[in-house]
Amino acid sequence: MEARHLHPSRRLRRLLLGSLLLGATTASLPAPAAEPxxxxxxxxxxxxxxxxxxxxxxxxxxxxxxxxxxxxxxxxxxxxxxxxxxxxxxxxxxxxLYSVTKTVTSLLFGIVAGEGKVRPTDKVADWIMKAHPEFEQALADKQNIEMRHLMAMSSGLYYKQVEGTDPLYYTAPNRLQVALGTTARVPPEQTFEYTDVNPVLVGTAIATAAGEPEDRLAEERLFQPLQMKNYHWTGADKAGSVSGGWGLRLRAVDMAKLGLVMLHGGQWQGRQVVPKSWVEQMSAPTTKAASDYGYYCWIxxxxxxxxxxxxxxxxxxxxxxxxxxxxxxxxxxxxxxxxxxxxxxxxxxxxxxxxxxxxxxxxxxxxxxxxxxxxxxxxxxxxxxxxxxxxxxxxxxxxxxxxx
Incomplete structure (x- = not known):
């Protein structure tokens, strides 16, 4: 659209232009006075x-x-x-948000790791056994899988998804049990296998290390500090656990806040909500198996x-x-x-x-x-x-x- 040509005095032109520039606030946004x-x-x-x-x-x-x-x-x-x-x-x-949820799980891992409660090199079997010793047999072939392998999608675990009715997503009374039913097809770090089994295990480990469910941790350490609204983590199984890989619902403006946290090295309005070192780590390639993937983060x-x-x-x-x-x-x-x-x-x-x-x-x-x-x-x-x-x-x- 061409600019309008105005023919009054120079002073009037400036006043009109100033009014246009000040009055035309971002077109899609509410007026500043109504802005939450x-x-x-x-x-x-x-x-x-x-x-x-x-x-x-x-x-x-x-x-x-x-x-x-x-x-x-x-x-x-x-x-x-x-x-x-x-x-x-x-x-x-x-x-x-589907798999955007995974990136939130990575940020939560960084928060808990920054408090010294968990490390990327920890064995996931150890963390799951602390809270769920009943799964000892299912963990027998997963002893070498570290947390970093799960977050880099290089755990070696394989899961065949059933489209539409998969029990990992919709019908499982215990999603962790389904995830632990997978087999370790290859040793960790050899291949990039994108599967929602991995964040289920990570979410369980985070909850164990933090001493509270992942969705509650997210609310306390991310959603409330960033003053989010209308957030909802859906899809909890009958055991009360959400999935670390999907199910989170956010407003777009709150997604942007998460982006700003990552942009500014884990800071939000001057407060360090996620360790800077973790943001740097999660947003860098972590294995030879995938140069465009970090810890639940595309690069x-x-x-x-x-x-x-x-x-x-x-x-x-x-x-x-x-x-x-x-x-x-x-x-x-x-x-x-x-x-x-x-x-x-x-x-x-x-x-x-x-x-x-x-x-x-x-x-x-x-x-x-x-x-x-x-x-x-x-x-x-x-x-x-x-x-x-x-x-x-x-x-x-x-x-x-x-x-x-």
Whole structure:
């Protein structure tokens, strides 16, 4: 959209331009006065050097393609500068995060490890035996598996998933028992085998070391300190344990807070909530089996032009940390799932979003007049997107509906 040409006096032009720049707060956000104190500060894209017109084009592309992107956020310089929802959703809705949950489990491990209660080199069998000696026989072939092997998806354990009715997910009275029924197919560190069995064992060990269930630990040490709202860790089995690998529901803005914690070396508003050394460790390659994976953390999985790491969940849930840009990108969606772990359609669509739109918006310098015009275009586009609704790219599960 071209900038409007104004013909009054120079003083009036400046007043009008100033009003436009100040009045057009981030298009997708509530007015600052209505903004909850617990949420992130906001700014216009142009105020942090981003091109709002490129963000408007991104939103229009998602809408034109009818992609079921429920939320898409960009945080730059600790300010929320882009916040897009569709289908009548709002900031207060939460979403099933699928495997983004694993990254939260890694952060919790780092918290407990920072207190000296557990170490990455601890044998998982020792921790499980402390709380569940009844599983001694099931642990016989798992004596050499360390916590770090489980978090790097290199434990050597193999589990054949039953699509739709798998007892690890939905019907198990005791999920730990199901996980311990797996076999150690190869020794640890030899192969990368992405399986939800691993975080079940890690979650059990964390709960034992911390002396409380994983979801309660998360609430006390992460969710409450970060002033999150509407969080819910679903899928507890009949023994009362949640899975360390899936089931967590968060608002998109609270996902962004987790991204900021990782961006700032474990700090949140000056408070060290996760040890800096752990964030560095979890976001670095840990085995030769996978150069793009740390401890439940993907590394340069979305961007290869600069340092990037973060979390990824099935169907299109992402937290992406961009240290060179001092930025975090968050998305929740229901996109097509065809393809493998590293080349599924939802991953490639998200790569396009970040590499073809978000990063160029960060790398384009705009004049104040262009920023004002772009902001107006962005505001108009986000209003249209809020009323539109994408088409789910795959079958909806019972837990895919947004909640408040």
């Amino acid at each position: 104190a617990t949420d992130l500060p906001t700014a216009q894209p142009g105020e942090v050097g981003m091109d709002p017109l490129k963000l408007a084009r991104l939103s229009a592309w998602l809408r034109d393609e009818k992609l079921d992107v429920r939320s898409l956020l960009v945080v730059k310089d600790d300010k929320l500068v882009f916040e897009r929802y569709s289908g009548g959703l709002s900031r207060d809705h939460n979403y099933e 340069n999985h979305i961007v290869d032009s600069e340092r990037e790491f973060g979390a990824m969940g099935f169907k299109g849930q992402f937290i992406t940390v961009l240290p060179e840009e001092n930025a975090v990108v968050v998305m929740t969606s229901i996109l097509p799932t065809e393809g493998g772990l590293r080349d599924a359609t939802y991953i490639n669509l998200y790569r396009k979003i970040v590499n073809d739109y978000v990063l160029p918006a960060m790398h384009t310098r705009v004049t104040p007049a262009a920023a004002a015009a772009g902001q107006e275009a962005l505001r108009d586009e986000l209003a249209r997107s809020a009323r539109s609704k994408g088409i789910p790219g795959t079958d909806l599960a019972f837990n895919d509906a947004p909640e408040r």
